[in-house]
Amino acid sequence: MLTTENIETIDYQQSSLQTWIWRGYQIKYAIAGTGTPLVLIHGFGASIGHWKKNMSVWAAAGYQVYAIDLLGFGGSAKPELDYSLELWEELLGDFHREWVKQPAVWIGNSIGALLALMLVTNSPEIAIGAVLLNAAGGLNHRPEELNLPLRLVMGAFAKLVSSETTGKFVFDLVRRKQNIRNSLRQVYRNHQAINDALVDMLYQPSCDAGAQKVFASILTAPAGPRTADLLAKLEKPLLVLWGDADPWTPINGAKIYEEASRTKNIQVIAIPNTGHCPHDDRPEIVNALVIHWLSTTLRKELQA
Numbered sequence: 001m002l003t004t005e006n007i008e009t010i011d012y013q014q015s016s017l018q019t020w021i022w023r024g025y026q027i028k029y030a031i032a033g034t035g036t037p038l039v040l041i042h043g044f045g046a047s048i049g050h051w052k053k054n055m056s057v058w059a060a061a062g063y064q065v066y067a068i069d070l071l072g073f074g075g076s077a078k079p080e081l082d083y084s085l086e087l088w089e090e091l092l093g094d095f096h097r098e099w100v101k102q103p104a105v106w107i108g109n110s111i112g113a114l115l116a117l118m119l120v121t122n123s124p125e126i127a128i129g130a131v132l133l134n135a136a137g138g139l140n141h142r143p144e145e146l147n148l149p150l151r152l153v154m155g156a157f158a159k160l161v162s163s164e165t166t167g168k169f170v171f172d173l174v175r176r177k178q179n180i181r182n183s184l185r186q187v188y189r190n191h192q193a194i195n196d197a198l199v200d201m202l203y204q205p206s207c208d209a210g211a212q213k214v215f216a217s218i219l220t221a222p223a224g225p226r227t228a229d230l231l232a233k234l235e236k237p238l239l240v241l242w243g244d245a246d247p248w249t250p251i252n253g254a255k256i257y258e259e260a261s262r263t264k265n266i267q268v269i270a271i272p273n274t275g276h277c278p279h280d281d282r283p284e285i286v287n288a289l290v291i292h293w294l295s296t297t298l299r300k301e302l303q304a
Helices: 055-060 085-100 111-122 148-162 167-174 177-187 196-207 211-219 227-233 251-260 283-303
Strands: 018-022 025-032 036-041 063-068 104-109 127-133 238-243 266-271
Touching: 018 085, 025 055, 025 085, 036 085, 036 111, 036 283, 055 063, 055 283, 063 085, 085 104, 085 111, 104 111, 104 283, 111 127, 111 227, 127 283, 148 167, 148 211, 167 211, 177 196, 196 211, 227 251, 238 251, 238 283, 251 266, 266 283
Parallel strands: 036 063, 036 104, 104 127, 127 238, 238 266
Antiparallel strands: 018 025, 025 063
């Protein structure tokens, strides 16, 4: 069994990252290992460094592991654009064509998991399967998913963040290190995983020029495709891992995958006492589950 004591981490300093220019914008990515490719997609506000407890472990297990900072996050450029899941889907598809060049396993957390599901569904030719960690149901909540008071609150907040007058002030409040730490304490059950390095990983990109505009654009972006519609077209296998103590995407969200597993190759596993980011919250559990699933599923897929 892998433990936090024997997990090796890779150097995520600037010198270890590589740069790719996509549509004129700088995109940061990292590669570790050789073998069948795994492509890691972070969640909202995160970056390559959020996979620091996973990349080298999966690489050591015999895989070539790619991690990428989505446009607008981490060390990648933060242009003023209309951000959407579809924009990032195009980015990831082009990244695959440029660098990966063979079917891959897509692994994502939160909105990264939804992107992984979009890629294996919409572009099955570039996918072997996907691992979804606490998958988001959309980039934002759909109006009908919120009760009226919450809908009004979220709408007002989005207007404040987008406003030329109040946007920077609100964004500066949100990105304060203490507020980031408080949010992490809500969504991580393993509070020992919350340290200065994690807080800095989330804070530093928010200091970049354009970060506030990216934040505002994403908060007002379309929700994107519905999970049910994607699952209806799914042909590839999924491993769905879900921290059962996630307050942001509660484990009830796994039910749609459990229902789909009656007719699709989907395995759903709840991880006890774990929050929104299982790969960082309980890496010893997630690493072992992913490696086991890869060793069995890949063999079946490659033999098919």
